[in-house]
Amino acid sequence: MNILEKIIADKYREVAERKSLIPTKLLEKSIFYDGKVVSMKKYVTDPEKSGIIAEFKRKSPSKGLINGSASVEQVSIGYMQAGASALSILTDQEYFGGSNEDLKIARKFNFCPILRKDFVVDEYQIIEAKSIGADCVLLIAAALESEKLKSLANFAKSLGMEVLLEVHDGEELKKSLNDGVDLVGVNNRNLKTFEVSIDTSLELVTAIPDSFIKISESGISDPRALMQLKKAGFDGFLIGENFMKSSRPEQAAYNFIKEFKRLAASELSEA
Numbered sequence: 001m002n003i004l005e006k007i008i009a010d011k012y013r014e015v016a017e018r019k020s021l022i023p024t025k026l027l028e029k030s031i032f033y034d035g036k037v038v039s040m041k042k043y044v045t046d047p048e049k050s051g052i053i054a055e056f057k058r059k060s061p062s063k064g065l066i067n068g069s070a071s072v073e074q075v076s077i078g079y080m081q082a083g084a085s086a087l088s089i090l091t092d093q094e095y096f097g098g099s100n101e102d103l104k105i106a107r108k109f110n111f112c113p114i115l116r117k118d119f120v121v122d123e124y125q126i127i128e129a130k131s132i133g134a135d136c137v138l139l140i141a142a143a144l145e146s147e148k149l150k151s152l153a154n155f156a157k158s159l160g161m162e163v164l165l166e167v168h169d170g171e172e173l174k175k176s177l178n179d180g181v182d183l184v185g186v187n188n189r190n191l192k193t194f195e196v197s198i199d200t201s202l203e204l205v206t207a208i209p210d211s212f213i214k215i216s217e218s219g220i221s222d223p224r225a226l227m228q229l230k231k232a233g234f235d236g237f238l239i240g241e242n243f244m245k246s247s248r249p250e251q252a253a254y255n256f257i258k259e260f261k262r263l264a265a266s267e268l269s270e271a
């Protein structure tokens with residue numbers, strides 16, 4: 001069993017347990033449930049913004065502990081002040097040290113699109129995502145049959161939420177792309193082997209139809225790499241560890257975005 005298979009097997013167990021504890025009727029009573037969805041598509045493509053989706057991630061199976069002391073309130077507010085377009089909040093507890101509470105806190109303190117970063121295998125988790133204040137859910141091609149992925153995407157749509165489809169290669173893209181998807185993310189990290197390369201994004205970008213917003217995910221640690229990805233056609237950039245490994249993730253995001261803007265401006269003036 002590779003790590004992704006193990007995470008997914010555990011996720012099915014976790015969801016079954018949650019379902020028996022908290023019925024969807026109760027989730028639908030949450031104060032966030034009827035809140036207006038803030039569009040990830042719109043914020044990521046806003047030319048006034050950086051396109052960066054800044055992630056709150058305490059630990060990961062590939063890196064172990066990344067940041068054991070960061071406050072989600074302080075970091076999420078700081079990320080947005082630094083110029084991020086949106087937030088990604090890990091809610092998986094077992095492997096990533098996140099929680100639904102983290103996302104609720106981020107929601108309480110920020111008006112911006114929030115991606116629920118988790119391993120969605122059941123409609124229940126999409127209702128749950130809405131009930132904690134998320135605007136967008138992640139669907140991972142490597143973890144879902146294409147028919148199931150499509151029905152989950154349509155279900156999210158029916159709740160007014162947006163869908164980020166995550167792929168790692170051309171085959172996954174071909175089998176999983178459907179009309180319920182809003183954004184396509186190319187994960188530079190192979191979730192089965194943990195290998196990371198930005199080339200994954202650069203090679204796949206032209207295969208993504210232009211009707212989808214294009215996101216490059218993982219392993220981005222240099223504003224120059226971001227420039228390169230932007231030039232190749234990516235609209236958005238999902239960055240976690242590079243910020244979270246700092247004792248002040250929000251400051252790291254500020255410095256990164258400042259440098260990115262400087263590079264972009266100097267290229268414009270050279271052109």
Ligand SMILES: O=P(O)(O)OC[C@@H](O)[C@@H](O)c1c[nH]c2ccccc12
Pocket residue numbers: 055057117118166187217218219220238239240241242
């Ligand atoms: O921390 P990084 O290398 O900047 O990556 C962020 C994000 O892309 C990564 O956390 C991620 C991408 N897809 C996922 C699926 C599940 C959990 C986590 C992820």
